[in-house]
Amino acid sequence: MATDFTPPTTEEPGMPGSEADLQPKPEWQPRYPGSGRLKDKVAIVTGADSGIGRAVAALFAREGADVAILYLDEHEDAAETKRIVEAEGRRALTVAGDVGDKSWCDDAVAKVIAEFGKLDVLVNNAGEQHPDKDITDITEQQLRRTFQTNIFGMFFMVQAARPHLKSGAAIVNCTSITMYQGAAILLDYSSTKGAITAFTRSLSESLVKDGIRVNGVAPGPIWTPLNPSGGQPKENIPDFGKDTPMGRPGQPNEVAPAFLFLACEDASYISGQVIHPNGGTVVNG
Template identity: 55%
Template structure:
């Protein structure tokens, strides 16, 4: 018991000591994790329990950030993972190496999820390699801050909606014929879906749409025994942050939530493990809120 208490105290100190982001920017979305300082924390904190043994999971935006942390958490629980990414090859290859070190099986697929055929390719390659799909995590996203609605161009609007919500429709639709009873779909939404964001109007709108998509699809698929849930992270230290904001904004990122700091990807990943596992067998149409203590009543 004393040894266990010591471990808990060490864990508390580790959480308190998490490094704050330094001021930095990246010019391209969705950003590169290998350029970030400090690097996001992706590896699982807790020992695995084999809750996803033998499962096959597809994760869009799986090369870095939350997607990488979810992949590593799934692998720790016994799953094989398919990671779809756009063009962040270095991050994707690093994630694959981390999965390999953890003893997991990983398939990387470079694909533009804003295109229907690319989403169909992801599913086809998954079936060709693993013969089944048990878990689908829709996670890809972009965000482009603007001070005014008038500043949001048609091109930006089109890209944001195609990436953040239409891709969820495309990938899920392509996966549905292969999802059987007990399968789990998990959609990444955001705290901005509930409280809004004055400088991320289009982004927050897509995240609100994801909540509606999650709840509606959950109702639609309930009789088939396929569960659909979502996770709404708050300020999490991912490549989207330095590729979206100014150095000053990045340096202050996450300090306004009750816990006073941004979260790490591996602090969000356990929510996905829970929703993917049989521990959440009586949950569908629900959203989990790892957001640093912000009360959004959603």
């Protein structure tokens, strides 16, 4: 681990949150039969133990992919995601660790290659957020930690994966509606999401000549363990997502199809773009 590695903050001790303990349960189940759109592909999904990551892993498996489930430390949730992937008849590998640690990212990708022999799709989904009412409340540790996880981690994962990605491969990064709208209590988080969008567009320009597509997904408010475990103030949870045009938060299985579309050949002429599953909020970009 690098000497400048920033450890997790203690301000929200419940993070990243357990899906096993969450009520009501997020909806991760794929909504339709598979059609082989990722047949015999190998995908890495970071943050795949719960929430959007679990839904993506489940849908990718339904569509024929073997899935490497990368996650921080929610072992029970990760084991359940592994069970879900294997129930679809696909192979699964769980690897626990911190995407903000470059050496761990290198080791994780090496384990995936050793297990599956190749890599076709990288989904950079892992992230963290810490609400603060004023910019002066954001500690240096929190600021460094949020950037380390949310954007440094994507750089590290792509750097580790790049030697194994061949023409036809796809990278899908998770940005956020906060990049487009802003979020008063999520200054550092929103800033990282802006960086992720710029990273996605620039990486697309860098890799498109090699036949590797890079796109992003910018979810709105989605019901996952992240928000009730400290990602939002407790008093905001009862009305979470009600300010969207649809009047409700989204479910992980309403976001996962955007990742699938961008990962498979349906999106063969799309790169450098962002899809917005956000409950109907109109944003520019």
